[in-house]
């Protein structure tokens with residue numbers, strides 16, 4: 001491992017699949033990483049974090065700097081938020097507690113405008129950014145993470161103190177640089193809102209259908225009817241994005257469709273939430289894009305039907 005001198009202090013708020021994976025990669029690259037946990041605190045404090053990665057091989061971080069309360073964490077330069085979007089508002093006190101006054105808070109989450117609900121709860125001096133993770137990773141037990149494929153994180157700026165655009169861009173580059181230093185592909189994104197719409201081209205069909213149909217990506221891609229449904233849902237996301245002023249490149253949906261055929265059988269994180277009776281990220285992944293498209297005069301009827309079916313399932317699951 002390399003020297004931690006002059007490297008930013010990184011806090012992981014929510015050490016699940018995403019938080020654990022990227023936190024371990026950064027720690028192994030020599031960053032000073034501190035992990036906030038909840039239900040898995042005792043297990044990870046005792047045994048550390050283990051990643052079974054199909055890309056990097058087995059990775060272990062033991063001991064890991066673990067905390068059950070943000071008050072105990074050192075002041076961090078970067079906070080990577082790896083919780084589900086369903087708990088964002090409740091997390092504000094922990095983020096404020098663990099942040100240096102000018103810290104950068106990076107939400108590693110799916111969904112549209114997930115930063116918006118958190119922004120008013122944070123000090124104006126904090127920079128808020130979004131990170132789009134293109135990765136297949138899940139928890140298999142306390143502190144045990146399986147990484148099946150991919151891994152990139154694309155970073156964009158949301159909001160913060162009044163500074164020049166170039167200074168904001170430098171912060172985004174710094175964020176992408178952290179991941180690259182840990183051997184992870186990372187690009188700076190000029191428009192976070194557009195990038196969040198783009199990521200939804202995958203999440204809207206696959207996350208919801210995995211729950212509704214009880215299927216991972218391999219059976220979904222092997223069946224003629226689910227293939228038609230996925231393509232129709234993808235086309236609606238592209239239409240919704242366009243209505244909101246974001247042109248998604250022609251061929252992007254086809255690219256994701258083909259990419260998914262090549263992926264190992266993958267159960268999206270929404271399916272894991274369903275299976276473990278946790279709230280589904282329906283607001284971030286469905287309700288907000290539907291509302292934004294509707295406000296722009298665009299009805300997305302297939303996505304709406306999927307969303308309402310998932311709301312029914314979610315209410316009966318908790």
Ligand SMILES: NC(=O)C1=CN([C@@H]2O[C@H](COP(=O)(O)OP(=O)(O)OC[C@H]3O[C@@H](n4cnc5c(N)ncnc54)[C@H](OP(=O)(O)O)[C@@H]3O)[C@@H](O)[C@H]2O)C=CC1
Pocket residue numbers: 013014015016017018019036037038039040082083084085087091108109110133134135136137138139269281
């Ligand atoms: N998994 C994936 O491959 C991908 C996930 N994403 C997105 O990344 C985000 C995170 O997903 P994922 O990592 O799968 O989720 P996980 O459920 O694996 O992880 C969430 C973690 O947050 C912790 N947590 C929640 N609330 C608190 C709290 N108040 N204090 C401390 N810890 C807390 C949970 O702890 P506890 O166990 O106690 O609940 C859990 O460890 C989601 O928005 C998801 O859509 C994006 C791309 C790919």
Ligand SMILES: CC(C)(CO)C(=O)C(=O)O
Pocket residue numbers: 110133134135136150202203266268269
């Ligand atoms: C789409 C995928 C599998 C990889 O791009 C992902 O990142 C997700 O589950 O949100």
